[in-house]
Amino acid sequence: MIGRLNHIAIAVPDLAAAAAQYAGMLGAEVGPPQDEPEHGVTVVFVSLPNTKVELLYPLGPDSPIARFLEKSPSGGIHHVCYEVDDIHDARDRLVTQGARILGDGAPRIGAHGKPVLFLHPKDFNGCLIELEQV
């Protein structure tokens, strides 16, 4: 059901430093910071030949990334995103098998303008999974 790895998201305590590290030390193609107020993040996209990395930094007081960084002050992998062809079909198949969807279960528009939803990390080996319809 899941397809390509769309991106890996990493929460970072210093966005400028992380972006400079990926561009400089790691020699990656790094974009400018973009505010995503609906998701409570500022994101820098790192383009790799086969996928993307998103460097996430808190935006606003209710940011989920702020809570993550409280627990992991040096940062860490926040979620992985897998592509699906039909997000409603994927959700229904997962719910039928007992997986929990975060929030009200309805897909919302993600950082790339496509429908996304998140699966409960306790159901997936401690890993927060984002599904994105491409």
Ligand code: CO
């Ligand atoms: Co994501």
